Amino acid sequence: MRVLVTGASGWIGSAVVPELISAGHQVVGLARSDAAADTVAAAGAEVRRGTIDDLDTLRRAADACDGVIHLAFQHDIAFSGGFEAAAETNRLAVEAFGEVLAGSGRPLAIASGTLGLAPGRVLVEGEGLGAEAPEVAGGPGLRLATARATVALAARGVRSSVVGLAPSIHGEGDHGFVAALVAIARDKGVAGYVGDGSQRWPAAHRLDAARLFRLAIEAAPAGSALHGVADEGVPMRAIAEVIGRHLGVPAASVAPEDAAAHFAWLAHFVSLDSPASSAHTRELLGWQPTQPGLIEDLEKGHYFR
The missing domain is CATH 3.90.25 (UDP-galactose 4-epimerase; domain 1)
Incomplete structure (x- = not known):
């Protein structure tokens, strides 16, 4: 497949790109800066310059690919008091990908989170993502709404999946x-x-998380809720x-x-x-953390x- 990866030069993206390439896929990496472009190119991917708030660029890039892995999130804005703005940008990006991929059966896998969704008990895949789930306020609610909308894209002919990541995606260089x-x-x-x-x-090691995104884009059924959780x-x-x-x-x-x-x-x-548990993810995709x-x-x- 020819796969568009946003956040391709980031902590997880820089592991996802070689994971995809080693499995025989072509990768187009979105890069917002010269430094990011150099990182993406050095990994062996094609560079597409742009940012996740440039929706026309996202649409054109997705239209030219067989699938999308969306990892980018404006963490710099989110952690400087603008979480709601960053979450809204993320929602619009996913919406743009959904417009392009609708009716095609092509895959879209996005990164989400698990932290705080089921305080005091073990979160299982899919909790909080159904239409019947209670609303969550503020920026976290916006990001959860984006995950729900991604799952719902299955009804529009997108092979969508949401990868809920552990708060600690660890490894050397973290x-x-x-x-x-x-x-x-x-x-x-x-x-x-x-x-x-x-x-x-x-928690999960970044190399195990990267392999899960590859498996999601290759084989996850439409509307899948997955957990990138090893510990x-x-x-x-x-x-x-x-x-x-x-x-x-x-x-x-x-x-x-x-x-x-x-x-x-x-x-x-x-x-x-x-x-959080990843039992369903492991059974569904045969994902076994090894790191x-x-x-x-x-x-x-x-x-x-």
Whole structure:
């Protein structure tokens, strides 16, 4: 297949591109900058210059391909107070892809999330994506609505799938949530966890996540809800203890009322108990994670160099 990948130079996209190419697919990578274009070209993909808010470019690029993997999200805007704006841009991009792919049976796989969708219990694939699901307010609700709309594209002749990603997509070079926890522990002199640290975070290695996106574009049935989750739920205390040991600082509890001061923008996320299952995904697509789990990956030491 000839596959358009948005976010092709990003943390997950830069693993998805070689995964697709090694499986014999041609890749067109959307690049918003010269640096991104260089990364995409170096990986062996064709470069298509543009941004995800350039809807005409997205439509033309998708029309010239056999399928789309949509990974791009304006994280810089989202984490600087503009989550709702970033989520709306994402919705419009998916809507544009749906217009082009409607009636063709071509695949569209988008990245979504699992964090916070079923607090305190194990989230299973498809929860929150049906028409009967309750509404969620604010920016997270907008992103969830986009995932629901993607699943609904199956009725319009699109082989659509939503890949709910764990909050920690880890691996060497990660600059996401776990890297931020390491930086906070280094700065504060303590590896913190909220309360008793029993909050569970699902996780997956970026190479396992990349393989799941390939399987989704190749074989996921229309309207599939998938989970990119290898570790169902790693306790935050266990994560903090590994970080503390490698940095030579204590692992210690942070009272819930002090979480915002200690963790800053991460406070809400580290306070969530949000495990997730991928049993259905594994059975449906034969996806079996083979890379190190989060704790094993932390123990390798690359997060602390």
